[in-house]
Amino acid sequence: MHPQIAAVFDEAENRYLKPEELKLISQYVASMPERLDAYRSLRDRELEIVQAVADQLEAASPQESEETLERCLKNALLMLRYCALSLLVNDESLVERRFLAWVSPLAKVYDTKAIDAKLYRLLNQQLSKMLTAKQLSYLSPSLSLAQEALLSQSSTPQMVVSH
Amino acid sequence: MISVADLLVNNRIPGNFFTPDVYVRGDLEVGLLENRQGDRLLAVPETLIQAIYSGLYKETGQANRLVLFNCGKWWGKSFYTRFCEQVTGYYSLPLADMPMVEFIQALQECWMAHGWGKIEMDQTYQQRGFLIVKIQNSAFARLAPQHNQPACHLEAGILASFFSQLTGKELGCIQTSCESMGADCNRFLLGLPKRLEPIETMVLNLDHDAIMQQLCA
Numbered sequence: 392m393h394p395q396i397a398a399v400f401d402e403a404e405n406r407y408l409k410p411e412e413l414k415l416i417s418q419y420v421a422s423m424p425e426r427l428d429a430y431r432s433l434r435d436r437e438l439e440i441v442q443a444v445a446d447q448l449e450a451a452s453p454q455e456s457e458e459t460l461e462r463c464l465k466n467a468l469l470m471l472r473y474c475a476l477s478l479l480v481n482d483e484s485l486v487e488r489r490f491l492a493w494v495s496p497l498a499k500v501y502d503t504k505a506i507d508a509k510l511y512r513l514l515n516q517q518l519s520k521m522l523t524a525k526q527l528s529y530l531s532p533s534l535s536l537a538q539e540a541l542l543s544q545s546s547t548p549q550m551v552v553s554h
Numbered sequence: 555m556i557s558v559a560d561l562l563v564n565n566r567i568p569g570n571f572f573t574p575d576v577y578v579r580g581d582l583e584v585g586l587l588e589n590r591q592g593d594r595l596l597a598v599p600e601t602l603i604q605a606i607y608s609g610l611y612k613e614t615g616q617a618n619r620l621v622l623f624n625c626g627k628w629w630g631k632s633f634y635t636r637f638c639e640q641v642t643g644y645y646s647l648p649l650a651d652m653p654m655v656e657f658i659q660a661l662q663e664c665w666m667a668h669g670w671g672k673i674e675m676d677q678t679y680q681q682r683g684f685l686i687v688k689i690q691n692s693a694f695a696r697l698a699p700q701h702n703q704p705a706c707h708l709e710a711g712i713l714a715s716f717f718s719q720l721t722g723k724e725l726g727c728i729q730t731s732c733e734s735m736g737a738d739c740n741r742f743l744l745g746l747p748k749r750l751e752p753i754e755t756m757v758l759n760l761d762h763d764a765i766m767q768q769l770c771a
Contacts, residue, residue, distance in 0.1 A: 442558045449556055461556055468558070469567045493570030493663065500655050 393481040429526035477533040572663035626711020695733035704732035
């Protein structure tokens with residue numbers, strides 16, 4: 392749940408909620424049908440969206456190994472799933488805690504920033520074709536958060552320990 | 555041609571198994587903590603850690619370090635088994651196929667989720683046959699009695715046993731810097747026991763850098 396709304400519910404334990412607090416809740420509730428629609432579209436068309444991205448990415452990056460491209464696409468799938476979840480519960484911090492905390496150190500080691508940048512461009516194109524402007528506005532805070540965080544980090548040399 | 559459907563395993567992409575808000579589950583009513591698989595977790599209060607230190611010291615005197623180290627070894631042995639089960643189960647990969655970076659990262663996340671601090675591997679001396687493990691924010695160091703030597707014998711035991719099993723070689727572990735003595739982090743040196751022998755006396759009067767210099771001179 393969005394931290395602000397969660398805080399409002401915590402307050403409701405002690406007193407009736409103020410008009411502006413209720414407004415926050417009603418705004419969220421009013422946005423729910425649209426959020427659910429967007430979530431359903433993302434869920435049902437996940438493969439179609441990412442497959443289109445994969446085909447274009449493969450064509451645009453003939454020099455990259457399939458392994459690298461697959462790794463980036465897997466991260467993109469994971470990113471999309473967490474962004475969809477965060478759109479539903481209106482909480483971007485979820486992307487940070489559950490997605491970025493895991494994927495950024497790995498993306499840093501594998502140094503896939505250049506491919507990721509291409510991939511995100513293609514992905515965002517697909518998403519803007521498929522979602523309404525309103526739906527996109529609900530998705531984009533978490534999506535930009537994830538993409539910007541991954542594209543802005545510097546690379547580190549790969550670890551070389553073996554089993 | 556990459557098939558995106560084939561990238562999904564059982565229709566999912568594994569992320570971070572150890573995300574704290576998913577990994578640790580509590581039931582306030584019954585007062586139990588569990589991990590996401592339903593295994594019981596124990597919350598260890600500071601008083602208990604302090605009591606273990608002081609009780610052991612009273613009962614065993616100087617030997618308390620060895621006792622803690624050996625307890626750590628037991629703990630590390632079961633921790634390794636559990637960790638591997640969780641990781642291989644969740645990522646649907648046999649351990650040998652898991653990239654080392656991901657294995658280490660899972661270990662870091664696991665360490666953090668359990669509240670043991672931040673763990674890092676430093677491979678500067680890998681060619682020399684030593685691995686340095688750094689741990690920050692360790693409660694075992696923070697609550698340790700103040701002495702003029704490193705205090706995290708329990709963690710040293712855990713690491714010795716964990717990495718011995720991971721590498722299939724019997725490894726020793728000696729702590730070379732300690733938060734309880736004002737160091738920025740706890741450093742543990744892992745290597746073959748014979749090669750670590752000379753360090754046991756060095757830790758009493760040399761800091762980590764000086765020890766590494768002597769060791770690799």
